[in-house]
Amino acid sequence: MLNFAEKEAIIGKFPELTRKEVSMGRVNYHFDESLHEKKIVVRHLHENGNGFVYVGKLPEYEADKKGFINIREFSAEELEQVIADAIAYLSTDPAGEPVNETWKNREGTVLHLKEENGYFNLYYGDNLEEGFGSAKEAHVYLLDEGFRPQGGGNR
Structure with missing residues (x-):
């Protein structure tokens, strides 16, 4: 499992994300250019390594009802991929272009x-x-x- 610093280093590879501190030592990362209402890509990243990434309705991920998946046990490759997928998803018009x-x-x-x-x-x-x-x-x-x-x- 990656620690907090390792996860932050991977997230830092995405300059389009903005770091925002929230309560209890947790950090969120926002994608301000999102075409969706949702702007948070990484939510509640904690010093213990726990956190969530918004994947919306992407079929390759099993998200909770709010569209987030837990990244606690993700490898570096998995974390980088899910963040790239989340940004790509939030960069698409939710009104729906043809697939x-x-x-x-x-x-x-x-x-x-x-x-x-x-x-x-x-x-x-x-x-x-x-x-x-x-x-x-x-x-x-x-x-x-x-x-x-x-x-x-x-x-």
């Missing part, structure tokens, strides 16, 4: 999920692989098949 996402598995296979005419189509290159009735249905399928979202798109 256009890139997903990749461990073998390096890349699939593209695109919203087209009310359907969520999954492409391998130019070939249509599968169609879904909702983005959530497509996300569940992709996660079950070992794919993870990549940077870019409108996530």
